[in-house]
Amino acid sequence: MVDFLSSPADGGAPGVSTRVYYWGDLSEPPTNWRSIKTKEEGRMISGGSHYGQACIALSNHLLANPAPLVFAARILELGAGVGLLSLVAARICQDRDATGRTEGKRIVATDVDEKVLEMLQENIALNSLDHLVEAKSLDWELASDPAPGQDALHTWRDAVSNGGNCAELIIGADIVYDPSLAGHLAATLRWLLHRKDGSNTPEALIAGTVRSEDTWAFFLEECRSRQLVVEAVPLQTLPDHSGLVGAEGWEGEGEVRLVRIVAA
Template identity: 30%
Template sequence: MAVSEQRKEKNGEVLIEFRASFFAMKRLTSFPWTVIENDELAEFILDLLKQTCLHPLCRRFPPSVRYRRLFLSELIKRQEAAACDPLDELYDALAEALGVEETPECYKSYFLPSGDAISLLENVALISEGTTGLVTWEAALYLTEWVLQNQQVFTGRSVLELGSGVGLTGIGICRSCSPNRFIFSDCHASVLQKLRENVQLNGLSEQTSPSVRVDELDWTTASDETIRDIGCDTVIAADVVYDPDVAGSLVKLLVKILNCSSAERKLEIFICSTVRNPETYDGFKRQLETAGISHRVMSEPVPNVFPYDRLAPIELIKLFRVQEG
């Protein structure tokens, strides 16, 4: 392969990485800036703008205003450091971003291997309105990556997601795995409102897709009748074991789900957690054991599909009744 063709191929790969990182609002310091050579910087910046701030997806589902400003300012700094000729499109894009008012909400988009994107309306702040459920957390990204690698686990199944948050994993399952039914659930009013918006903007409206539901589900008050009405044979949850009290409520709910499960189809439960506090996480596992629920760690490697940092350990476990394990 000629040198120019190799460089073109390399730049294409880098542009894809930049696009994924930009729409997921990954930290700018993690972008692969150093692979770009100065003699091709001006042309690359124009191509990069077309894949980020000038991409049609950015017009419809833009990252936060502050993030776009920082991104464009970084591009200008690198262009000026390389003594490249000024690029009108770059300064026009920055002027446009400077003229937009900042809001407490933004969009993040995550590209599937197919090239399609899941776009989510999220809050800019990690904690807002008294909840952490208005942003996408690392365990949801990891679980979605595992889902994409194990689509057969969800095909034709009735799936209940506990603590759906803004909806990444559930939307990924609905878009990629052809479940028979999918029930998103949460208990916080603001989270449920944003969850419904995200389900709809990804083409999964409850009105157009009867197999998709968004339910309010309070773990502390859910009755056996409610659980039987849901009628799931697969249960998933991500980043829900962050507080001892919440973990205790989750274990009690899981016991009810297991007790109400149909004997016709074996119930499968998967819980994915970012282990930020080992003591809290170990306490959750002890409560499971006390409640007669065993677990198995799903230890197979999960390839990175989305741009995020796995700084803290992430663990996915499958749950069983003790006699089933």
């Protein structure tokens, strides 16, 4: 398993570093390993935290089991932060497409913090993935608002998906940490997962580091109360330690759990 290398960004703003995350066959020369670069300020993700175990774990799960990414034409990440999970997903899609064009594939990485979104957009360009990944603002609180919020969400969906459905696969990691946001997150998932047009049923894969059993249980209950079905999924990893890993000192934050969520 290959750890990331980190160095200060050349000529960048104070406090900003460029990190390179590697994965691949350790029997191959390092030049053959796959990689993603991210600029990060203070290990920034939405809410001011940092990439934790759950983001790394879900990245590795998708590396080991890319089928959900392969079969989804539209993928949406919630709480993307500076974009590691979406960028890894995009690289997986590229690797699975022999032409490298990933024709018709689209990944929308969302967050609500404008500063985070700016860095997310920089990271998309840094990895030359503009053709596949785009950054969009999405406020979970809109889904909890029965009238104006719903109108705003429909406008958002029309803008993102040209009037169609915005995602067949929703992904998220390290986003279940604040009980005050659990209801808003569950409401957003319900809005994304419930379809009335008879189209393919979407699914969500949400990974979380369980620092508080009460917070995790509260989030799951909020999902179930909104007619969502929650199923625990065993996390998969690549053989021979060839997947992505996190930084020293981030391990042991808590147990990482993965759930699959669909509409009832």
